Amino acid sequence: MEKEKVINNVHVRVEVTDITDLEIEAFVYYARSDLKLDAGYGNAITTRGGMSIRKELEKIGNLAPNASLITDAGQLKAKYIIHANGPKFQEQDIPLKLKTTMLGILATAKKAGITRLAFPAMGCGYYGIPVPQSAQIMLEAIEEFTSETNELEEIVLCMLDLRQQGAFLPVFNDFKVGVLS
Amino acid sequence: MPEDRSYKAEKVIERLGKKLNRQVVGSLAACVHCGMCTDSCHYVLANPGDPTFAPAWKADRLRKLFKRHYDWTGRVFPWWVGAKSVYTDKDLEELKDIVFGKCTNCRRCSINCPMGVDFATFNRMARGLLVSVGVMPEGVAVVSKDQWEIGNQMGVLREDYLDTIEWMEETIQDELDNPKAVIPIDKPNTDVVYTINPREVKYDPRTISDAAKIFHMAGENWTMPSEGWDMTNFGLFSGDDDLGGSVASRVYDKMHELKGKKIVISECGHGYRSTRCEGQNWAGMDVDFEMESSVITMRDYIKEGRIQVDKSKNTDKYTYHDSCNFARSCGLFEEPRELLNLVTDDFSEMYPNRSENYCCTGGGGAMSMSEYAPDRLKSAKIKADQLKATGANVVVTSCHNCVDGLADLIKHYKLDMKVTQLVNLVANALVIPEEAEVAVKEPDEVETLKGLFAGKKIMVVDDEPDLRVFYGSVLEDNGAEVIEAADGDEAIGLAMAELPDLITLDLSMPGKDGGKVFEALRKNDATASIPVCIITGRPELRSLIYDRPVPAPEGYLDKPVSEETLIRNVRKIFEVGRAMEKQPV
Numbered sequence: 001m002e003k004e005k006v007i008n009n010v011h012v013r014v015e016v017t018d019i020t021d022l023e024i025e026a027f028v029y030y031a032r033s034d035l036k037l038d039a040g041y042g043n044a045i046t047t048r049g050g051m052s053i054r055k056e057l058e059k060i061g062n063l064a065p066n067a068s069l070i071t072d073a074g075q076l077k078a079k080y081i082i083h084a085n086g087p088k089f090q091e092q093d094i095p096l097k098l099k100t101t102m103l104g105i106l107a108t109a110k111k112a113g114i115t116r117l118a119f120p121a122m123g124c125g126y127y128g129i130p131v132p133q134s135a136q137i138m139l140e141a142i143e144e145f146t147s148e149t150n151e152l153e154e155i156v157l158c159m160l161d162l163r164q165q166g167a168f169l170p171v172f173n174d175f176k177v178g179v180l181s
Numbered sequence: 182m183p184e185d186r187s188y189k190a191e192k193v194i195e196r197l198g199k200k201l202n203r204q205v206v207g208s209l210a211a212c213v214h215c216g217m218c219t220d221s222c223h224y225v226l227a228n229p230g231d232p233t234f235a236p237a238w239k240a241d242r243l244r245k246l247f248k249r250h251y252d253w254t255g256r257v258f259p260w261w262v263g264a265k266s267v268y269t270d271k272d273l274e275e276l277k278d279i280v281f282g283k284c285t286n287c288r289r290c291s292i293n294c295p296m297g298v299d300f301a302t303f304n305r306m307a308r309g310l311l312v313s314v315g316v317m318p319e320g321v322a323v324v325s326k327d328q329w330e331i332g333n334q335m336g337v338l339r340e341d342y343l344d345t346i347e348w349m350e351e352t353i354q355d356e357l358d359n360p361k362a363v364i365p366i367d368k369p370n371t372d373v374v375y376t377i378n379p380r381e382v383k384y385d386p387r388t389i390s391d392a393a394k395i396f397h398m399a400g401e402n403w404t405m406p407s408e409g410w411d412m413t414n415f416g417l418f419s420g421d422d423d424l425g426g427s428v429a430s431r432v433y434d435k436m437h438e439l440k441g442k443k444i445v446i447s448e449c450g451h452g453y454r455s456t457r458c459e460g461q462n463w464a465g466m467d468v469d470f471e472m473e474s475s476v477i478t479m480r481d482y483i484k485e486g487r488i489q490v491d492k493s494k495n496t497d498k499y500t501y502h503d504s505c506n507f508a509r510s511c512g513l514f515e516e517p518r519e520l521l522n523l524v525t526d527d528f529s530e531m532y533p534n535r536s537e538n539y540c541c542t543g544g545g546g547a548m549s550m551s552e553y554a555p556d557r558l559k560s561a562k563i564k565a566d567q568l569k570a571t572g573a574n575v576v577v578t579s580c581h582n583c584v585d586g587l588a589d590l591i592k593h594y595k596l597d598m599k600v601t602q603l604v605n606l607v608a609n610a611l612v613i614p615e616e617a618e619v620a621v622k623e624p625d626e627v628e629t630l631k632g633l634f635a636g637k638k639i640m641v642v643d644d645e646p647d648l649r650v651f652y653g654s655v656l657e658d659n660g661a662e663v664i665e666a667a668d669g670d671e672a673i674g675l676a677m678a679e680l681p682d683l684i685t686l687d688l689s690m691p692g693k694d695g696g697k698v699f700e701a702l703r704k705n706d707a708t709a710s711i712p713v714c715i716i717t718g719r720p721e722l723r724s725l726i727y728d729r730p731v732p733a734p735e736g737y738l739d740k741p742v743s744e745e746t747l748i749r750n751v752r753k754i755f756e757v758g759r760a761m762e763k764q765p766v
């Protein structure tokens with residue numbers, strides 16, 4: 001199956017990789033309302049990136065649902081982290097909330113002039129959003145946002161493992177650019 | 182829905198309908214309340230007179246929910262059959278405290294029910310329902326997220342895993358005085374791919390070097406994988422089948438990539454059950470390689486003459502604890518006993534044993550749920566009495582989870598006992614042929630080591646003066662400048678004033694304990710980047726250190742500490758210390 005495609009001049013590719021250890025300009029961390037860098041990637045960010053990121057977040061305090069904000073990435077390979085408070089577990093109105101979160105991230109990235117951005121499979125894994133549902137919404141949001149702006153050059157969609165990639169790729173392959181109403 | 186119900190409660194009920202299969206419905210419907218399971222549960226035995234610990238009482242909380250929504254009698258006559266629904270988020274929290282806090286999913290009641298009710302199976306299902314709406318103990322959330330995102334239950338980063346393996350490789354090369362003793366990583370087409378529990382990397386790397394030594398002496402063609410190395414699976418405990426499937430498929434996918442012949446699973450009950458027995462169902466994957474417990478591998482090495490052992494080297498009085506998952510759920514009763522008898526002389530059974538053995542009381546993820554620790558430790562009285570009655574001074578178990586559960590209760594009930602695993606006993610009993618014998622260091626070699634820590638300032642923190650003198654003189658003999666602190670406050674003050682290159686920190690100190698000192702050091706800009714080597718004999722290390730909102734320590738040492746291990750660990754931190762270079766001050 002194809003792992004790369006171009007959406008509105010943005011090169012989009014799917015890859016199994018540790019998003020916190022990626023050579024990229026900015027990556028998205030699926031954040032909590034209290035902005036605590038908790039277990040999993042949260043811990044990896046602190047361990048690899050240093051305490052400065054955590055301190056920056058502590059100063060900010062919290063983040064509204066579906067909103068996003070940008071911080072420095074400390075000693076990580078990336079320059080910035082976009083913290084996005086997306087929907088979790090089986091909460092109400094996931095499609096709408098996820099789309100809002102995605103568009104918010106892209107706007108935050110645009111404002112910061114970011115051209116190379118990495119996403120996890122948004123809300124999948126620990127937070128339980130089904131991969132195909134998330135994939136569809138992510139791609140729609142990327143297409144919608146980039147149809148109006150062309151500053152982004154590269155998007156990496158980072159998968160946790162082959163199994164997650166296996167669920168993501170069929171949607172990615174079936175996604176037809178230019179048919180959004 | 183006609184009733185006024187919270188969104189989460191509605192989702193739980195909806196998902197319950199999807200999870201009902203024959204086995205679960207059978208277990209939900211079959212109970213005749215005969216009470217035969219009651220006394221099989223360690224929680225009941227430790228809490229006589231409290232009916233809320235009885236398996237049938239706990240099961241009824243779920244049964245009522247099922248009857249209310251999925252059984253026609255309950256739908257039509259809910260008052261008659263005792264059907265009861267959940268309405269509020271508080272109801273879900275109460276259910277959480279039952280399914281996570283009052284049961285370790287040990288399955289002892291399941292095998293004692295004449296009607297074939299498998300309470301543990303639907304308790305696990307109930308856990309999964311709650312997890313799917315985000316209702317779970319904090320510890321379960323942390324471990325699940327670590328395993329989902331980092332690929333192992335303890336959030337061990339790839340570089341730390343590889344560093345530890347490298348360090349263990351150096352250890353066995355030193356011990357065997359043989360540079361050819363290696364731990365191959367990602368070697369394709371091997372006969373054995375060795376998978377482990379992340380606990381081994383974080384707290385017990387000796388089990389890795391012991392296993393490596395055994396593979397080396399057996400002349401095995403083996404490897405360890407760089408990814409998919411965690412054979413444990415928190416999905417078994419949290420009830421999240423999706424996590425179960427992901428974790429298992431990572432192990433299997435890596436195995437396919439390496440084209441190995443056989444996965445050998447280190448001694449871990451739930452890891453064995455998950456990888457060997459349940460994982461393929463969760464992952465929806467067929468595999469074409471063998472999977473085997475390291476207990477069988479080690480036993481066969483001895484029986485086939487691939488390694489030689491001298492049982493007189495293991496001089497204690499031993500008993501054996503059957504892990505619930507390894508024994509009751511997977512039927513491995515005789516193999517560990519056979520191996521134990523091959524490497525020790527003095528083994529006596531614990532009663533009851535095999536499928537009737539009591540849980541270590543730390544099963545089902547209980548060690549990660551600190552809020553239920555008082556109930557857990559109270560129920561552990563049953564296990565403590567069992568251990569005491571054996572008269573043994575060492576309890577052997579083939580499960581990392583049981584090591585922690587047993588160590589915790591041994592400390593709580595002040596038993597004079599140690600816990601160990603078969604891999605440690607086999608490695609200790611190994612007969613190393615002459616040429617591979619550990620070489621005694623020549624005087625000039627010792628001389629060259631003298632300056633090992635020259636120019637380094639090391640702070641030793643311990644409340645025991647004898648130990649400060651011991652650690653201090655070992656480090657000074659190797660060229661370090663040593664400063665000492667006798668308690669937590671002094672340690673923090675001195676660290677800020679002196680900014681040492683490394684701190685060795687005892688966890689068990691009166692007043693401000695080592696855990697608090699560690700957190701304070703990490704949170705202070707001036708001291709955040711100083712590498713810390715934790716020294717402890719305490720099994721609850723995990724909650725003191727790893728559940729803290731600060732980066733993990735660079736090293737740790739188990740008490741009692743020998744001169745050799747102290748030097749090796751400090752050297753490792755200075756040489757490998759990745760964190761040291763990366764943490765900004």
Ligand code: SF4
Pocket residue numbers: 211212213214215216217218219236237293294295296297298
């Ligand atoms: S032994 Fe079986 S039938 Fe009897 S109360 Fe327990 S679960 Fe019910």
Ligand code: SF4
Pocket residue numbers: 221222223224235236239283284285286287288289290291300301
């Ligand atoms: S599974 Fe074990 S802990 Fe749970 S109720 Fe049954 S006997 Fe008790």
